[in-house]
Amino acid sequence: MRGKIGFFRWFIGFFLLFLYAPAMLLPIFAFNASSIVSFPLTGFTTEWFLVLFTNETLHLAARNSLLIAITTAIFSTLLAVLAARASTRFSFFGRRSIMGFVMLPMVLPEIIIGVSLLVVIIQMGFELSLWSITMGHILICTPFCIAILSSAFMNLDKSLEEASFDLGQTRWNTFWLVIFPLVMPGIVASLLIAFTISLDEFIIAFFLAGTEPTLPVYIWGQLRFPAKLPSLMALGTVLLLVSIGLLLIADYFRRRGIRKTGIENTGGFL
Amino acid sequence: MTLPIIRLSGLDKFYGEFQALSQINLDIKTGEFFSLLGPSGCGKTTLLRAIAGFETLSSGSLQIDGLSMEGVPANKRPTNMVFQSYAIFPHMSVAENVAYGLKARKLPKVEIKARVAEAIDMVGLQGFDERASHALSGGQRQRVALARALVLKPRVLLLDEPLSALDKKLREQMQSELRRLQRAVGITFVLVTHDQEEALTMSDRIAVMFDGKIAQVASPQILYGKPSTRKVAAFIGMMNFLDAKVLAASGDNVEVEVQSLGKLTLSLEQATGGLNGCDSVGVRPEMLTILTGSQTSEREIEAEVTEVSYYGDMTYYDVKFPSKEDPITVTMRNTAGREVLEVGAKARVGWSTSSLLLLK
Amino acid sequence: MVGFQKWRRSESAQGLFLISPTLCFALLLLAVPLVMVAALSFWTQDYLTLDRTFTTANYVTAWTEPMYQYLMARSLKISIFVTVATVFLAYPVAYFISFHVAPKRKAMWIFLITIPFWTSYLMRIFLWKVILGYNGVVNGSLMGLGVIEQPLSFILYNQNAVVLTLAHAWVPFAILPIFVALERVDRSLIEAAEDLGDSRLRRFLRVTLPLSMPGVIAATIIVFIPTIGDYVTPRLVGGPNGLMISNMIELQFKKANNAPLGAALAISAMGIVTFFALVFLWMNRKYVRGPS
Numbered sequence: 009m010r011g012k013i014g015f016f017r018w019f020i021g022f023f024l025l026f027l028y029a030p031a032m033l034l035p036i037f038a039f040n041a042s043s044i045v046s047f048p049l050t051g052f053t054t055e056w057f058l059v060l061f062t063n064e065t066l067h068l069a070a071r072n073s074l075l076i077a078i079t080t081a082i083f084s085t086l087l088a089v090l091a092a093r094a095s096t097r098f099s100f101f102g103r104r105s106i107m108g109f110v111m112l113p114m115v116l117p118e119i120i121i122g123v124s125l126l127v128v129i130i131q132m133g134f135e136l137s138l139w140s141i142t143m144g145h146i147l148i149c150t151p152f153c154i155a156i157l158s159s160a161f162m163n164l165d166k167s168l169e170e171a172s173f174d175l176g177q178t179r180w181n182t183f184w185l186v187i188f189p190l191v192m193p194g195i196v197a198s199l200l201i202a203f204t205i206s207l208d209e210f211i212i213a214f215f216l217a218g219t220e221p222t223l224p225v226y227i228w229g230q231l232r233f234p235a236k237l238p239s240l241m242a243l244g245t246v247l248l249l250v251s252i253g254l255l256l257i258a259d260y261f262r263r264r265g266i267r268k269t270g271i272e273n274t275g276g277f278l
Numbered sequence: 279m280t281l282p283i284i285r286l287s288g289l290d291k292f293y294g295e296f297q298a299l300s301q302i303n304l305d306i307k308t309g310e311f312f313s314l315l316g317p318s319g320c321g322k323t324t325l326l327r328a329i330a331g332f333e334t335l336s337s338g339s340l341q342i343d344g345l346s347m348e349g350v351p352a353n354k355r356p357t358n359m360v361f362q363s364y365a366i367f368p369h370m371s372v373a374e375n376v377a378y379g380l381k382a383r384k385l386p387k388v389e390i391k392a393r394v395a396e397a398i399d400m401v402g403l404q405g406f407d408e409r410a411s412h413a414l415s416g417g418q419r420q421r422v423a424l425a426r427a428l429v430l431k432p433r434v435l436l437l438d439e440p441l442s443a444l445d446k447k448l449r450e451q452m453q454s455e456l457r458r459l460q461r462a463v464g465i466t467f468v469l470v471t472h473d474q475e476e477a478l479t480m481s482d483r484i485a486v487m488f489d490g491k492i493a494q495v496a497s498p499q500i501l502y503g504k505p506s507t508r509k510v511a512a513f514i515g516m517m518n519f520l521d522a523k524v525l526a527a528s529g530d531n532v533e534v535e536v537q538s539l540g541k542l543t544l545s546l547e548q549a550t551g552g553l554n555g556c557d558s559v560g561v562r563p564e565m566l567t568i569l570t571g572s573q574t575s576e577r578e579i580e581a582e583v584t585e586v587s588y589y590g591d592m593t594y595y596d597v598k599f600p601s602k603e604d605p606i607t608v609t610m611r612n613t614a615g616r617e618v619l620e621v622g623a624k625a626r627v628g629w630s631t632s633s634l635l636l637l638k
Numbered sequence: 639m640v641g642f643q644k645w646r647r648s649e650s651a652q653g654l655f656l657i658s659p660t661l662c663f664a665l666l667l668l669a670v671p672l673v674m675v676a677a678l679s680f681w682t683q684d685y686l687t688l689d690r691t692f693t694t695a696n697y698v699t700a701w702t703e704p705m706y707q708y709l710m711a712r713s714l715k716i717s718i719f720v721t722v723a724t725v726f727l728a729y730p731v732a733y734f735i736s737f738h739v740a741p742k743r744k745a746m747w748i749f750l751i752t753i754p755f756w757t758s759y760l761m762r763i764f765l766w767k768v769i770l771g772y773n774g775v776v777n778g779s780l781m782g783l784g785v786i787e788q789p790l791s792f793i794l795y796n797q798n799a800v801v802l803t804l805a806h807a808w809v810p811f812a813i814l815p816i817f818v819a820l821e822r823v824d825r826s827l828i829e830a831a832e833d834l835g836d837s838r839l840r841r842f843l844r845v846t847l848p849l850s851m852p853g854v855i856a857a858t859i860i861v862f863i864p865t866i867g868d869y870v871t872p873r874l875v876g877g878p879n880g881l882m883i884s885n886m887i888e889l890q891f892k893k894a895n896n897a898p899l900g901a902a903l904a905i906s907a908m909g910i911v912t913f914f915a916l917v918f919l920w921m922n923r924k925y926v927r928g929p930s
Contacts, residue, residue, distance in 0.1 A: 016730070019730055019731075023731055027751065027754050027806070027809065027810075030757060030765035031753065031762075033775070034757060034765065037768075045768055046774065046778075047773075048778075087659060087663055091656075094656035094660075095657070098650070100649065101650050103653065106661055109669075112664075113668060115859065115860060116864070117863065117865075117866055117868070117884070117911075118867055118868075119884045119888065120867055120904055121671075123887060123900065124668075124671030124675045125671050126891065127671060127674050127901065128670065131674060144667075146667075147664070147668060150663075150664075165365060167361040167363050167365035168365045168367060170359075170361070170365065171367075173353045174330060174331075174358055174359045174427075175353075175358065175379030175426065175430065176382040176383055177382045181382070189369045190368065204756065208758055209759075210760055210870065211867075211869070211870065227758065228870075231760065231874075241761075244757065244758045248756065251757075252753060255753075259749065
């Protein structure tokens with residue numbers, strides 16, 4: 009028994025070190041005084057964070073990314089609500105294959121999505137713009153949102169709807185009075201996950217970016233310049249904190265939803 | 279006496295090829311406690327949901343209070359339902375749950391408040407008004423579900439296996455409480471259950487269903503005492519069956535040849551489901567007696583005890599009749615001084631021709 | 639007409655109606671583009687003019703040119719290595735969380751596993767470059783400890799680095815499905831096996847592992863398919879010998895201005911990956927009996 013737990017403890021210890029290695033280095037280099045990203049550390053500074061405040065290009069890229077992420081979050085959640093509701097509540101012709109198709113972008117290599125959208129946009133003679141990136145992001149975020157919302161809708165006892173209807177409410181009011189409040193935590197979680205994925209997405213953005221870069225495209229451009237690296241580390245730290253913050257909020261709402269529907273919390277994140 | 283509150287005629291329901299209900303004809307009287315009883319999958323819940331408006335009928339007609347319900351959605355029907363899972367809105371308090379239907383009717387706030395308080399009182403949940411619904415026990419949820427439906431004063435209250443989620447003790451308590459409540463409000467209750475004991479103790483009348491068809495509609499006593507088919511007899515309580523052959527019928531008398539018991543003359547009334555196709559004779563275990571000492575009975579038969587199950591107040595014996603393979607069950611009350619027999623003992627079993635039923 | 643009226647109110651119609659916006663979006667932005675890529679792969683391009691006569695020349699190039707063959711084989715090899723490494727890394731972790739962590743703390747552990755995934759994608763890859771580099775963290779520590787005298791050069795700018803970085807990126811995605819499958823394993827089955835006299839190892843091999851196979855299969859598919867499409871990792875840590883087919887696809891679409899060849903390469907890569915995934919699924923269905 010002891011030997012077995014010992015093995016696990018070592019294995020898990022190494023695994024966590026491996027898993028967290030990059031994330032731990034990020035803040036270390038962000039606060040490191042040296043302008044070269046390597047050991048040994050030379051001293052503490054907040055200079056690299058201050059640089060972020062004055063960088064106009066960065067602000068523009070961040071603004072673009074925020075705009076795309078917010079739009080993506082809203083539209084992919086909307087599309088996912090419809091799909092999740094349809095697939096969990098109704099049985100219809102071809103449900104499995106339709107859902108499989110809609111969920112496909114989850115396993116499709118992003119480069120394929122990027123390439124194919126690029127082909128369409130060029131063939132149709134459209135301009136590459138922030139809109140083209142947004143479309144691509146909605147496409148890849150929707151499956152994640154559906155996964156979250158499906159479990160929210162699935163936890164919903166069908167008889168709750170019937171009870172509302174039986175007690176004299178209309179279908180429309182039933183949706184707003186019963187279903188919506190109960191899946192609300194799922195919707196918030198879905199919005200946040202889509203927002204986070206879109207904010208960090210690079211491959212599609214890189215393929216479809218016109219003249220206006222998103223944050224990851226901007227970062228990609230800067231990675232070539234060693235002098236820019238420390239401030240990139242600072243930026244990465246900020247982004248990591250934002251992501252974790254959003255995820256904690258999403259998880260809080262997911263848990264609240266589980267509590268509300270009275271189902272035992274056994275699942276993990278995502 | 280008066281018009282039936284619910285009249286079902288020629289009801290059919292198909293799910294694709296599968297026929298869930300076939301040719302249901304049924305009248306439910308105003309103010310009665312009516313039960314739909316049957317094994318799972320017999321269509322009883324489908325029938326209840328069809329009355330509520332959650333299932334559309336494939337054919338046939340459904341009238342509630344003399345009005346056809348064709349095309350009338352669930353939210354416009356004068357029925358309310360207590361769901362098997364209770365379907366208590368988890369994001370609302372007890373009072374909000376009870377007020378839900380009244381709000382849908384856009385009643386004035388003062389009236390809603392008064393009626394909610396009254397309904398909560400009626401089901402014995404005083405002081406629980408503001409309790410969050412996920413903090414309620416099973417029995418309390420059931421009461422909220424009842425209050426929420428009854429507060430709307432429906433013409434018919436539909437109950438879908440409302441007691442199946444409760445433990446035995448609570449279930450028995452709720453049975454008598456439901457009965458009391460039904461008498462107090464005078465509303466027609468239609469209960470779906472697979473528990474024959476529950477149906478027998480609570481109902482005015484019971485419809486027994488098998489495979490989407492109604493097998494018999496009767497009061498509990500008639501259903502138990504005079505089941506119309508062998509299948510109903512086996513489902514309601516225990517029944518021993520012996521092969522039988524009708525030899526002749528004249529006037530009120532039927533002559534039958536019964537396995538182990540020999541040639542008998544029965545009254546035509548004992549063929550509860552009609553004489554046609556009768557091939558067995560049924561007798562309830564409590565209608566048989568194991569005779570001791572000098573006890574005598576109208577008729578007697580020698581048998582051998584093959585199994586003894588002691589229940590404290592009762593003893594269940596399996597006994598073997600001559601020329602019958604399957605054992606016959608006899609239940610005996612363990613009254614003072616009565617000896618419990620052992621396996622292998624010889625027993626004299628007493629019976630009477632009047633306790634036999636001729637069944638198909 | 640009456641039939642249509644009835645159909646419109648049916649469950650099937652309501653479901654289809656509800657899902658139609660999502661479906662239309664996916665058709666428009668996924669099916670149509672994929673079809674167009676497929677069409678493009680049969681055309682030719684001379685700088686900016688597109689020739690729409692049907693030809694299989696792109697496929698002939700993609701499948702016969704040694705460079706493409708080589709890249710394809712290498713991509714496949716890296717993907718397989720990454721998948722195997724990821725699943726072998728993920729299984730013990732998922733097992734640990736499922737069997738040795740108190741139920742209350744399981745969600746926290748899963749959260750712990752997913753946090754690093756939310757570090758900026760590019761930064762994460764770049765930081766591996768810092769960790770594995772010539773003057774990097776690994777070499778620095780090893781030299782500081784006196785284990786090595788010269789910095790190790792075989793750990794960056796090659797396929798090992800690509801496999802390591804990709805495994806790091808995908809391991810949370812492999813842990814989750816395996817964990818879910820392990821959670822579903824009825825603990826009394828394992829006790830039953832113990833009761834019937836199986837040793838710890840045999841219990842694991844005969845009960846736990848087969849029952850958690852659906853999770854392993856899901857993990858394999860989830861990791862294997864997208865891995866082949868990654869082109870940032872090879873670009874940043876792969877060096878010239880670590881490049882993969884997606885880098886070539888990107889090159890054809892962007893700098894080389896030969897979109898049709900890029901399309902043919904993309905379709906070929908997809909086809910090969912799908913083929914391997916299907917073979918894998920088929921083998922599992924045939925040899926592993928899990929709960930359906």
